[in-house]
Amino acid sequence: MSNGVYEIRRAKKRMGQKSKNAVVNGLIYFVLALLGILWILPIIYLLYTALRVTPDTGIINKLIPADLKLGFGNFYKLFKETMFKRWLGNTFFVAVCSCAITTLFILMVSYALSRMRFKARKPIMNIMLILGMFPGFMSMIAVYFILKAVNLNNSLVALILVYSAGAALSYYICKGFFDTIPRSLEEAAILDGASQFTILFRVTLPLAKPVIVYTVLTSFIAPWCDFIFVNTIINDANKYTVALGLYRLINSQNSSFNENFTVFCAGAVIVGVIVGALFMGMQRYYVEGVTSGSVK
């Protein structure tokens, strides 16, 4: 008898929990849907504006004007009337070169600091930690004048140098990954008479594929997104990267926001698709990257 009452009570409780759970889940769905819309709306607005062709200059004073037309006119304008094609090429060139140098530098520094033991190792790591804490802008003006002194300002080479020369400072993630590779593998190779050089290429690098992909993608994406350095170093429209070019399209004296906003959006969509595709490829490694230093 008492057992039966207990059973009924438990069943009632379970049902109560179930309905309570349903309410909670409903609330969660509501919040997620609301926020999801909030997050996706600006992107839809970007796409919509990029596709929006209005007969006049493109003044955005109504969300949906009576004579709304959609089409690829802005993309056409972007490639015909601005130097966007050139900016794309510049950015691609800078990205490929600086990505190659950056990846090489980061792998070199990480291997030396993670796999080898020498007297200056700890001091070097401390010095790099301190160097990384100075804001980049502080040195930017001086960098500009150094480049000017060797006649390199206003050139894409300067941009590549600036993006990749400081690469060594962001070695942490890569080193963290190298630290997790078992030492026994190397010891076996050393017993077989392999040099450190061989070990790097035959043992460590093949095992470090995820972190290499991560490094390559992050350093390839950086020039597409950087605005500050290119803004300081380059002032020749022929040498703009996409970020600076698009910025100047809507923020400069001789072109007003109203005239170029739709064209800007078209450019932004193209850059967004390129960077977005790369990012999606990197996503998995991103999580491993930022957490590898702490969660083990």
Place this chain on the structure above:
Amino acid sequence: MNKIANAFRRFGHGVKQAVYDVVHGSVAVKLSCVIMGLGQMMRKQIIKGLIYLLIEAGFIAFMVLFGGKYLGYFFTGNLGTQLGGEIWNEAAGIYEYTSGENSFLILLYGVVSFILLIVFVTIWAMNVKGNVNNDKAIAEGKPVSTFKQDCSMLINRKFYLLLLVPPFAGLLVFTVMPLIFMILIAFTNYDYEHTPPGQLFNWVGFSTFGKLFSIGGGSGFLLVFLRVLAWTFIWAFFATFTNYFLGMILALMINKKGIRLKMLWRTLFVVAIAVPQFVTLLLMQKILDGDGILNVILGTNTRWLADTRYASLIPRVMIILVNMWIGIPYTILMCSGILMNIPSEMYEAGRLDGANPVQLFRKIVLPYMLHATGPYLITQFVGNINNFNVIWLLTGGGPVDNILYGAGSKAQSTDLLVTWLYRLTTDVNPQYNVASVIGIVIFVISAALSLITYNRSSSAKNEEDYQ
């Protein structure tokens, strides 16, 4: 402190030992102190010796022809005295135009020469040490190493040298040198009234620091500095913690058992990361503009990013909101990964003890997350103190606030220290010296915060755990 003292002590011992080695060393060692590479050549290490000799010759040539002059300026205590202008040439009977001295280039070349001097001293020490080692080898009856052996050493025991030198050369030229240069600028009067070419600037000691940190009867920037500093910290606090906690809560919601379409929800947010930040920021800037679409939809005409009422409260709140749009997806992405790592036994144990969801969150999830992402949180905080992009591309530091802007400080109401620094260097009337002092202040703040984290983070202590 002890560590630093120890480092100095060890350095002192090293120097003592080196002097002892040279004094008691062979002729080869002593010779190589004066003429690099000679000692090596005496021991038949011809190629190595020649390389050292060439380096020394090159260095001396550089110093005589170029660098020595600029190093000399450091000892004269000024950065040039000769202004450009027309000078009467007695012999030719005409006015000749001279370009005068350029303090900027004098300082820059001085720093370059100084760094080359340090690099040279390092190479010189390596050269002497090599000879001392040769002495030891001979004393032990071993042959000195051949060039081939030296090379194979470079891909074996000394491989790190080969690996570290190229990246460090890059760092030296593009990070260390500019930094030293900019730190030195903080001690000069380099501003719009002293801009070379045409004008000279000079050392002024700590007077620029004095200008930033004193009220000085209206000409000092202390009040402005404190206001910018306060906003920098308020911004960094809200930007970091809103993103962190709201992102975590959203990640928990998405990952909750029984919630369907997890992929859809996650993708909705992650798409926002895929759009480059400058695109998002410029887009938001236009959406929130006075003529922007938000006003069109709401039927208002508020200038969301330029409203000066209530101490610019509206722009400040908008910046933080836009930053949430950008930042929360990152937190979701990161937290999802970590949440999956929480051992399910921990939940079970909690549930058996009758904990409700809120308690589960407070006692299990939150401590676990804080432990796992503590260093990330502080890195984010420091990153936000230096978050140039969000402020610059949204408001450009504005709107102008007369109290701040007055007295020539040029600071505006949503300026962080970094954007203020940037404006001071790119303004029509630049004040490079004040900007450099601000840079040093930012460094001190970031360094203090980062060192605390670094010393506490497990990855620094346990780097050998998994080997």
